[in-house]
Amino acid sequence: xxxxxxxxxxxxxxxxxxxxxxSGLAVLPLVLIFGYLVLKGASSLNLEFFVxxxxxxxxxxxxxxxAIAGSAIIVGLxxxxxxxxxxxxxxxLAEYGSGRLGWTVRFVADVLNGTPSIIIGIFAWTWIxxxxxxFSGLAGALALAVILVPLVARTTExxxxxxxxxxxxxxxxxxxPRWRTSLTIVVRTALAGIVTGGLVGVARVAGExxxxxxxxLGNLNFSTHVNEPMQAxxxxxxxxxxxxxxxxxxxxxxxxxxxxxxxxxxxLVARRVAVNRYxxx
Amino acid sequence: xxxxxxxxxxxxxxxxxxxxxxxxIHPRAITAVIGPSGCGKSTFLRCLNRMHELSDGGxxxxxxxxxxxxxxxxxxxxxxxxxxxxxxxxRPTPFPTMSIHDNVAAGLRVNGVPRRRIGEIVxxxxxxxxxxxxxxxxxxxxxxxxxxxxxQRLCIARALATEPEVLLMDEPAxxxxxxxxxxxxxxxxxxxxxxxxxxxxxxxxxxxRVSDHTGFFYLGDLVEFDETARMFTNPSDSRTEAxxxxxxx
Numbered sequence: 293x294x295x296x297x298x299x300x301x302x303x304x305x306x307x308x309x310x311x312x313x314x315s316g317l318a319v320l321p322l323v324l325i326f327g328y329l330v331l332k333g334a335s336s337l338n339l340e341f342f343v344x345x346x347x348x349x350x351x352x353x354x355x356x357x358x359a360i361a362g363s364a365i366i367v368g369l370x371x372x373x374x375x376x377x378x379x380x381x382x383x384x385l386a387e388y389g390s391g392r393l394g395w396t397v398r399f400v401a402d403v404l405n406g407t408p409s410i411i412i413g414i415f416a417w418t419w420i421x422x423x424x425x426x427f428s429g430l431a432g433a434l435a436l437a438v439i440l441v442p443l444v445a446r447t448t449e450x451x452x453x454x455x456x457x458x459x460x461x462x463x464x465x466x467x468x469p470r471w472r473t474s475l476t477i478v479v480r481t482a483l484a485g486i487v488t489g490g491l492v493g494v495a496r497v498a499g500e501x502x503x504x505x506x507x508x509l510g511n512l513n514f515s516t517h518v519n520e521p522m523q524a525x526x527x528x529x530x531x532x533x534x535x536x537x538x539x540x541x542x543x544x545x546x547x548x549x550x551x552x553x554x555x556x557x558x559x560l561v562a563r564r565v566a567v568n569r570y571x572x573x
Numbered sequence: 574x575x576x577x578x579x580x581x582x583x584x585x586x587x588x589x590x591x592x593x594x595x596x597x598i599h600p601r602a603i604t605a606v607i608g609p610s611g612c613g614k615s616t617f618l619r620c621l622n623r624m625h626e627l628s629d630g631g632x633x634x635x636x637x638x639x640x641x642x643x644x645x646x647x648x649x650x651x652x653x654x655x656x657x658x659x660x661x662x663x664r665p666t667p668f669p670t671m672s673i674h675d676n677v678a679a680g681l682r683v684n685g686v687p688r689r690r691i692g693e694i695v696x697x698x699x700x701x702x703x704x705x706x707x708x709x710x711x712x713x714x715x716x717x718x719x720x721x722x723x724x725q726r727l728c729i730a731r732a733l734a735t736e737p738e739v740l741l742m743d744e745p746a747x748x749x750x751x752x753x754x755x756x757x758x759x760x761x762x763x764x765x766x767x768x769x770x771x772x773x774x775x776x777x778x779x780x781x782r783v784s785d786h787t788g789f790f791y792l793g794d795l796v797e798f799d800e801t802a803r804m805f806t807n808p809s810d811s812r813t814e815a816x817x818x819x820x821x822x
Contacts (some may be wrong), residue, residue: 461624462668462728465659465660466683467653468652469681481668481669
């Protein structure tokens with residue numbers, strides 16, 4: 293009797309310790325990455341870094357204002373195009389996607405989700421950049437939107453599916469037409485989750501580099517013209533980190549820190565939104 | 574408001590859940606539907622406001638006459654029927670993102686009731702559902718903060734707000750404690766002055782306490798339909814007797 297209790301206690305303690313260590317391992321990479329970035333990059337974060345533009349190679353100083361602005365424009369456009377399409381597709385999948393069409397859309401979204409982003413970049417180059425004859429921020433935004441749509445569609449679908457069936461029936465029994473039930477009751481109930489999914493998706497594409505190499509290309513100057521090559525933070529990091537100058541490496545570390553802080557910020561906002569108006573969920 | 578079914582058969586994927594049920598429901602009275610689990614009583618109820626056809630594989634044959642006209646007629650809009658026949662479910666289902674006020678107003682907005690009339694209708698409906706005094710100071714607070722019994726009365730208020738002609742209740746008190754159950758039962762008795770009520774219940778005492786007429790379903794058939802007092806004291810079918818005396822179910 294007491295032997296069995298001792299055994300239970302030993303097993304319980306071991307298992308608790310084990311899952312504790314495993315969760316520690318899971319968060320360790322983030323802690324290490326973030327810590328190292330702060331160590332290497334924080335000292336370079338000054339006003340000039342944020343408002344200055346690049347200086348000729350080899351010279352000290354300069355900033356990445358052009359990359360920050362470019363990233364904001366490209367990712368903003370991608371969100372503007374990708375979020376409505378993705379959320380709309382997700383609602384369709386959850387509410388009306390039980391048939392063949394739903395199955396097909398779901399399958400295509402899953403395959404697209406698993407497609408390496410560099411391939412999407414190559415296709416954006418083939419279909420947008422080459423016919424147009426020049427690289428552009430818009431082409432970059434479209435490539436990112438293509439990555440964003442299936443991501444957001446699937447998270448939206450999951451969130452809408454979580455809404456209890458009883459709530460739909462209650463609305464229908466009140467004389468709500470089906471489309472209105474979907475939009476005003478179901479989507480409103482799932483809204484916090486949908487917004488969270490959208491923000492997480494945007495944070496994810498904000499860090500994409502490969503598709504931008506083939507589309508936005510990069511730009512040494514500050515540019516807000518979406519029809520011209522545009523710089524973006526991940527591109528800037530790629531160029532600076534692989535370049536030969538010490539000064540560039542320093543800026544690459546700082547830019548990496550800024551990028552991860554942006555993603556952090558988006559994730560934090562997403563968490564705040566997830567607590568909906570009345571604190572449910 | 575007179576409600577009647579004629580040879581009503583409801584199926585799930587072709588398999589009948591109720592078979593050829595003909596029942597004439599008395600206006601401004603409470604009709605209880607009793608029977609063991611799976612006998613088709615909830616399905617029957619869901620046929621009365623065209624909710625059954627929304628279930629997976631749900632089909633309906635026969636007629637349901639609301640004031641003489643078939644709600645399954647070719648020109649009839651199911652959405653319109655659901656506005657005339659209100660429904661309250663087993664578990665309270667307030668809309669979680671809406672305030673108490675907006676929950677009651679939910680069916681009004683969709684019916685195009687003018688904005689200036691909504692406030693007064695919300696108050697009247699909450700009063701009818703015996704909830705007004707408890708929530709009048711927090712109309713714009715969350716409906717989820719109410720107790721289970723209050724939430725159920727809120728759902729009744731929400732159903733009443735659109736002024737339905739018939740109120741269907743699917744085990745409205747089975748998720749509530751005895752005191753909340755008593756309040757809902759008292760409410761039903763008050764409401765029958767103005768509404769025709771059909772209530773599905775597992776609780777035989779509840780059927781005996783509140784209803785005027787009772788229908789007993791067994792294996793998809795309406796076995797017996799009579800005045801509640803007679804049904805519970807002198808049932809004519811041996812299966813009814815066996816069920817109400819607790820020999821099965």
